[in-house]
Amino acid sequence: MGLMHGSAGFTRYMAERTLPQNFKEGLSENIARYAFRDLDDKSIDERSAGWVNILDMFDNRFAGIEFLKEPYIAMSLRLDERKIPPMALKQYCREAEKTIKEEEHLEFLPKSRRADIKESVRLRLLKRAIPVARTYDMIWNTATGLVVFGSTSARVCDEFMERFLRTFNLQLQAICPYTLGELHLGQEGASPHLLDGLSPSRFLEDQ
DSSP states (O other): OOSSSSOOOOEEEEOOSSOOTTTTTTHHHHHHHTBOOOOOTTOOOOEEEEEEBTTBTTOOOOOSSTTEETTEEEEEEEEEEOOOOHHHHHHHHHHHHHHHHHHHTOSOOOHHHHHHHHHHHHHHHHHHSOOEEEEEEEEEETTTOEEEESOOOHHHHHHHHHHHHHHHSOOOEEOOHHHHHHHHHHHTTOOGGGGGGOOOOOSSOOO
16 A cells, blocks of 8 residues: 555564664665566566565666755555466366366366366466456655555565565564554653553543
């Protein structure tokens, strides 16, 4: 989901605020190492994930430092997935089973044989399936450690956190309301312990 255009849901994280002095050395190479790679037409991979240019989802080269806008790093995580419609898989499996029974003069096929046929058909259809591409923007303020990621899906967020760790060797901590309160209090010079006395409140009265 994009942060650059229109409305978007997003998840906030906190990364390490104090980065090594040589953090930018080899940064382009590290990002390029985990950049997006197209699914090969001959491969049987169902999905591919990696970084792309936040302004161009088809640009995965990272030849320069276009991702760096001091003190921000801005990129997109692109996820491509191949999916086979269940009804299409069922239809092609039925046709394959029928052909085999006719060729081998069989009345029925054992369960294990049908499973093998299904897997063979699935792999054949997978190579023909057109991947569905989605991008999720990421903006990281390296000065404050705040990371904004354009998705609220647990699966996508897990993929993002893992790739962020591999790329930058930094763990991300999801920001909950309590953590956000701590950040604001710290910016105001107040003690985070002020949050310890808070209790839940009801916003609607019982009818």
